[in-house]
Amino acid sequence: xxxxxxxLARCLAVLGAVGALLLLGEVLFTGTVGASSAGESGVGGNxxxxxxxxxxxxxxxxxxxxxxxxxQLHKAIEGSANGGIGPGVSxxxxxxxxxxxxxxxxxxxxxxAIKAGKVxxxxxxxxxxxxxxxxxxxxxxxxxxxxxxxxxxxTCALCHSTVDNSFAPGIGRRLDGWPNQDLDVGKIISxxxxxKPFTDLLGVDAATVKxxxxxxxxxxxxxxLSMDGKAFRPDGGSAASRIPPAFGLAGVNLATYTGWGTVTxxxxxxxxxxxxxxxxxxxxxxxxxxxxxxxxxARFGHVHNSPDLITSxxxxxxxxxxxxxAPPPPKGYFDPAAAARGEKIFxxxxxxxxxxVPPLYTEPGYNLxxxxxxxxxxxxxxxxxxxxxxxxxLRGMFAKSKRGFGADGRIPxxxxxxxxxxxxxxxxxxxxxxxxxxQFLKSK
Ligand code: HEC
Ligand code: HEC
Numbered sequence: 001x002x003x004x005x006x007x008l009a010r011c012l013a014v015l016g017a018v019g020a021l022l023l024l025g026e027v028l029f030t031g032t033v034g035a036s037s038a039g040e041s042g043v044g045g046n047x048x049x050x051x052x053x054x055x056x057x058x059x060x061x062x063x064x065x066x067x068x069x070x071x072q073l074h075k076a077i078e079g080s081a082n083g084g085i086g087p088g089v090s091x092x093x094x095x096x097x098x099x100x101x102x103x104x105x106x107x108x109x110x111x112x113a114i115k116a117g118k119v120x121x122x123x124x125x126x127x128x129x130x131x132x133x134x135x136x137x138x139x140x141x142x143x144x145x146x147x148x149x150x151x152x153x154x155t156c157a158l159c160h161s162t163v164d165n166s167f168a169p170g171i172g173r174r175l176d177g178w179p180n181q182d183l184d185v186g187k188i189i190s191x192x193x194x195x196k197p198f199t200d201l202l203g204v205d206a207a208t209v210k211x212x213x214x215x216x217x218x219x220x221x222x223x224x225l226s227m228d229g230k231a232f233r234p235d236g237g238s239a240a241s242r243i244p245p246a247f248g249l250a251g252v253n254l255a256t257y258t259g260w261g262t263v264t265x266x267x268x269x270x271x272x273x274x275x276x277x278x279x280x281x282x283x284x285x286x287x288x289x290x291x292x293x294x295x296x297x298a299r300f301g302h303v304h305n306s307p308d309l310i311t312s313x314x315x316x317x318x319x320x321x322x323x324x325x326a327p328p329p330p331k332g333y334f335d336p337a338a339a340a341r342g343e344k345i346f347x348x349x350x351x352x353x354x355x356x357v358p359p360l361y362t363e364p365g366y367n368l369x370x371x372x373x374x375x376x377x378x379x380x381x382x383x384x385x386x387x388x389x390x391x392x393x394l395r396g397m398f399a400k401s402k403r404g405f406g407a408d409g410r411i412p413x414x415x416x417x418x419x420x421x422x423x424x425x426x427x428x429x430x431x432x433x434x435x436x437x438x439q440f441l442k443s444k
Pocket of ligand 2: 257346350351352353354355356368369373374376377389390391392394400404405406407414417418421422437441
């Protein structure tokens with residue numbers, strides 16, 4: 001090629017790359033997928049996001065074989081009056097255990113009847129109607145031809161979505177990525193007519209399984225139980241972790257409180273090993289029978305299902321999750337003047353930003369620390385292959401503060417977090433500085 005042609009070719013290649021980057025930017029950062037007009041017009045890249053949103057909200061990856069067929073949870077929902085078992089799950093009960101309802105798919109006539117108090121919220125039949133509408137966030141009903149509930153599965157949205165309560169408490173528009181802080185996963189599983197899959201896996205009796213499940217409480221789940229079989233902390237307390245947000249993770253290196261892997265690593269882990277979907281998963285770290293006796297025995301590090309209902313969806317799921325930005329706090333949630341003073345302490349005397357680097361609020365790069373470095377309780381870290389804690393990204397604080405702080409919520413308030421750092425790092429913060437720092441954290 002002549003030099004001029006080469007130059008033109010290079011120039012076009014660069015332009016092509018810029019175009020691709022712009023497209024990628026649009027794909028990853030439109031935030032509210034579907035709400036944007038581009039999202040609806042079928043731009044190639046946005047189709048990936050739309051697919052990811054579908055997967056996140058509605059895909060069970062075939063896990064109904066576990067939650068329905070094996071645990072028989074759908075029978076507990078139906079209740080004996082509808083051909084199931086026990087009293088059934090009314091909408092009141094469902095809301096009481098923290099399940100959320102997507103108001104946008106409720107037909108206007110039904111919505112008016114609910115508002116007018118003409119719908120029996122104590123009748124499991126109403127729950128079945130809501131399931132048919134696909135209105136129960138994170139729960140998917142599989143109905144037989146005769147209209148009976150034949151099985152049910154769960155989706156990512158069960159734990160990582162909530163609603164804005166715009167219709168009524170627990171009923172409103174979906175907020176994808178927000179942790180469901182009210183969801184009592186353990187209590188829900190304990191309603192299952194059969195907990196045999198758990199007794200088999202853990203090698204304990206049904207009464208013990210139920211005791212463990214009921215120890216978790218709202219907004220918590222123990223993802224490591226079926227790896228290491230540790231049902232309680234050494235001091236007898238609950239071993240569960242707070243359900244974290246799935247928003248604000250773009251740019252964050254390692255995921256989970258203890259950095260098990262990247263976001264897409266963990267998505268594959270959860271879909272296969274926690275939701276019990278049918279896919280493929282590989283992690284030889286789980287072969288360590290000393291640390292992960294349950295996982296090693298069950299060969300959780302070597303899962304192969306055919307057909308694989310998970311792997312082909314991981315790309316779209318990853319893209320969608322990275323598109324979920326952390327929400328800003330509502331007006332009045334913090335004192336702006338105090339937060340501005342607090343930011344100076346965060347970056348200066350408090351030394352916070354040496355690890356929580358703005359605007360990610362975790363380290364760009366390798367973001368793990370030993371529990372001793374931050375004077376943190378070591379139990380949860382000890383259950384991860386890393387043995388470490390990831391520097392928690394601090395964004396969206398208002399949406400995740402209900403269950404305390406730290407992986408398991410054992411630190412009750414932000415002031416208690418700050419007090420821990422004050423003594424750990426010998427910072428000598430005054431009461432005013434501490435309170436300003438708390439206001440800054442609340443502003444994130
Ligand atoms: C039963 C509740 C539950 C379900 C369902 C669930 N998760 Fe999670 N998720 C958790 C808990 C609890 C953790 C914290 C685990 C830990 O740190 O040990 C977590 C952690 C995460 C994280 C890491 C967040 C961070 O701060 O780094 C991501 C990402 C995530 N989940 C995505 C998903 C996706 C995608 C799905 C569906 C495939 C899913 N989760 C299904 C409960 C759930
Ligand atoms: C050496 C690195 C490091 C420094 C310095 C540091 N942090 Fe952290 N931070 C971490 C790690 C690691 C965690 C997770 C530990 C855990 O969960 O116990 C964490 C967790 C937190 C949390 C809990 C978030 C949640 O949702 O559970 C808050 C709040 C926090 N840090 C604020 C601060 C403030 C304020 C400062 C300065 C006074 C600070 N951090 C200094 C590494 C650091």
